[in-house]
Amino acid sequence: MEARRSRFLDVLYPRRCPACGDIVRPKGELICPECRERFSYVAEPTCLRCGKEILEPEMEYCYDCTAHTRSFDGGVALLNYDQRAKESIQGFKYGGRPEYADFYSAELMRRYGKRLRRWRIQAIFPVPVHRSRERTRGYNQAEVLAERIGELLDIPVWKGVLVRKKKTMAQKELNAEARQRNLEQAMEIEGDLRGLKRILLVDDIYTTGSTAEACTKVLKREGVERVYLACVCIGKN
Structure with missing residues (x-):
């Protein structure tokens, strides 16, 4: 049947x-x-912090992670965020194509599975979206992706624990410091994280790192020691 x-x-x-x-x-x-x-796959060498392509083999961190304090501990990214990747993510995010997560997660595992396992992750957290945006789209694309990765790694996905309680103001109207503060004030923890020390934060796109930084700070305030990132697309230097 x-x-x-x-x-x-x-x-x-x-x-x-x-x-x-x-x-x-x-x-x-x-x-x-x-x-x-x-697709333009992210190629080695990559930034040890966010997973972005770096220009010189002797560099450990990209220019962005060198210039800005980062609280997260490492990251991997699948695709460079060019026009092809942008169209794919738009279909995944707004076009009712959650099945794209099957490809993204399988490719992330093919390329980075060993590294993800070395991080000894205890739980996977999707980057949250505000409930109004989730209702409009029909799903949180980061949550769909996190579920697929969790199945492949056999690691639990904690949904609805890291939440976005406030709709953020238009980020383009704010300077970098105000953007970061805006995002941090929007994120909250609903639940008990005791015993969780190493988690994987999953999102579809990494651009400035502001969202990942805001989520990481909230998680670490609750006692999480290591926060790692996995995303489908990442911008270039």
């Missing part, structure tokens, strides 16, 4: 390619084989 239902859903809602947006061919794949190379 379950197999029949799955085939029926495949006919009604065939999987779409995260690169081209068309129905994936051949059936059963997560991406059209010829589309895989359309």
Whole structure:
């Protein structure tokens, strides 16, 4: 019965390619084989803090992480945030394509699975969105991605614990210090984190690092010792 239902859903809602947006061919794949190379994968060497590509092999940290204090302890990112990646994420985030998370999570594991396991993560936290935005989109894309990664790593996903209680003001109207304060005031913990020392924070896009920093500070105030990041897309220096 379950197999029949799955085939029926495949006919009604065939999987779409995260690169081209068309129905994936051949059936059963997560991406059209010829589309895989359309993405710009993050290449080594990468920043030891955020996972961004760095320009010189002798550098340990990117310019952004050198210039700004970071509270998180390490990160990995799958794709450089170019036009192709932007279109893919927009489909995932706003276009009703949660199945893209299957490809993103599988690729993150293929490239960084060993590193993620070395971090000895105890729990996975999705970066929260305000409830009004989640209602509009139908889901929190970071939560969908976190669930897939949790399944592959066999690590629990803590949903609804790190929450965004306030809708943030328009960030573009604020300077860097005000943006950071704005985000930190929006984040709260609802629950008991005792015993959690090492967590993975999951999001779809890393740009300035302000959101990851705000989440990390809130988590560390509650006793978490190590916060690591995993994201699909990251900006360049």
